[in-house]
Amino acid sequence: MSDVQVTSANLPMAKALNAGLRKSMQDDPKVLLMGEDIGPLGGVFRVTEGLHAEFGENRVLDTPLAEAGIIGTAIGLAMRGYRPVCEIQFDGFVFPGFNQITTQLARMRNRHEGGVSMPVVIRIPYGGHIGSIEHHQESPETYFTHTPGLRVVSPSNPHDAYWMMQEAIASNDPVIFFEPKSRYWPKGEVDFTESGVPLHSSRVVRSGTDVTVVGHGAMISVLLQAADIAATEGISIEVIDLRSLSPVDYGPILTSVAKTGRLVVAQEASGFVSLGSEIAATVTERAFYSLEAPVLRVSGFDTPFPPAAVETHFLPSPDRVLEAVDRALSY
Known part of the structure; x- marks a missing residue:
C-alpha cells in the first residue's frame, strides 16, 4: 500500500462534504451524525454515503421522521459533550424543528452566560435549480441569520465545502450549514492541505x-x-x-x-x-x-x-x- 499522501482531488461538493464529515469523525470520537435515511442509504443526496459502514450505528444514527426530535436530541447530546451533526433532509422540512432551533439551540449559551457550549451543526440542502416539488425547494436562510446565537454559512464550491464543514463542527456555537443542492454534483478542486480563508470570511x-x-x-x-x-x-x-x-x-x-x-x-x-x-x-x-x-x-x-x-x-x-x-x- 502506498504511503503517498493525497494532497488534492477533483470532487463534486457532495463527496467533498462526505470527506469533511469523515475527517471530523476520525479526529474526534465525540462527533456523530443524525438524520433521516443517513445510515445505510447515505442520505437522499448521498452526502453521508459509506459513513455508517465505517463508523457504525452509534455514530451515524438513522432517526425517525421528526425534525423537532432530531434537534432536541442534538441539544441534549451537546450539553453532554458530544458534537452532533444533524441533517435536515430537505430545506422545507426544517420548519417542524424551527422552534427547537430558535428558542432553545440559539439561546442556550446566552441563557447560561456562556457556561454551556452548543457545538451543533444543522446541515440543510437548500435552493432551487433541481426541478423539485413544494417543500423540497426553499431558501430559508434569512430566518436563521435574523436569529441571534446562530452562525450561518453556505459554501459555493467543493473546496470550501470540505473545509467549512470541519470548521463548523469544531465551533462551540451552533452552525446552520446551508448546502446548495444544485451544486452537489459539479466537480471542483479540493486542496486537503490548506483551507485558504477562515470560516466566517467572504x-x-x-x-x-x-x-x-x-x-x-x-x-x-x-x-x-x-x-x-x-x-x-x-x-x-x-x-x-x-x-x-x-x-x-x-x-x-x-x-x-x-x-x-x-x-x-x-x-x-x-x-x-x-x-x-x-x-x-x-x-x-x-x-x-x-x-x-x-x-x-x-x-x-x-x-x-x-x-x-x-x-x-x-x-x-x-x-x-x-x-x-x-x-x-x-x-
Whole structure:
C-alpha cells in the first residue's frame, strides 16, 4: 500500500462534504451524525454515503421522521459533550424543528452566560435549480441569520465545502450549514492541505473594476456566468462569495465598493426583509461616499418557491443580474 499522501482531488461538493464529515469523525470520537435515511442509504443526496459502514450505528444514527426530535436530541447530546451533526433532509422540512432551533439551540449559551457550549451543526440542502416539488425547494436562510446565537454559512464550491464543514463542527456555537443542492454534483478542486480563508470570511472569486456583485451558494455560479457575458461587452465585474451569512464579513465587500463605486446583491430567496436587504443597508451606511449608484438587489420574487415548471422565472438568472448591472452603470 502506498504511503503517498493525497494532497488534492477533483470532487463534486457532495463527496467533498462526505470527506469533511469523515475527517471530523476520525479526529474526534465525540462527533456523530443524525438524520433521516443517513445510515445505510447515505442520505437522499448521498452526502453521508459509506459513513455508517465505517463508523457504525452509534455514530451515524438513522432517526425517525421528526425534525423537532432530531434537534432536541442534538441539544441534549451537546450539553453532554458530544458534537452532533444533524441533517435536515430537505430545506422545507426544517420548519417542524424551527422552534427547537430558535428558542432553545440559539439561546442556550446566552441563557447560561456562556457556561454551556452548543457545538451543533444543522446541515440543510437548500435552493432551487433541481426541478423539485413544494417543500423540497426553499431558501430559508434569512430566518436563521435574523436569529441571534446562530452562525450561518453556505459554501459555493467543493473546496470550501470540505473545509467549512470541519470548521463548523469544531465551533462551540451552533452552525446552520446551508448546502446548495444544485451544486452537489459539479466537480471542483479540493486542496486537503490548506483551507485558504477562515470560516466566517467572504472572498473575492473574480476581480473586476466596474461593478461589485455579491452572493452566496448556488448564486456564485450564476454571478460568474454573468461576469463572463459582461466581459464580452467590455464590462468588468468583481464577484464576491459571502460564504458566511451570519456574521457577514464586510471587509472585502467595502474594499471592492470603494474601487468600483457600485454594488449588486443577488440571492435566490425572496427580497423583502432579506439578507440582501441587510447587506444593501449596511453598505449604504458604511460606504455611502464611495457609491456612485444605489445598491441594487436581484432576488427571487415575494411569493412561495414555485412549482418546478416555472422555477426558472423565479430564480435569478445571469440576464437578471446583468440587467441590474446595466442599471447601476446608467447612473
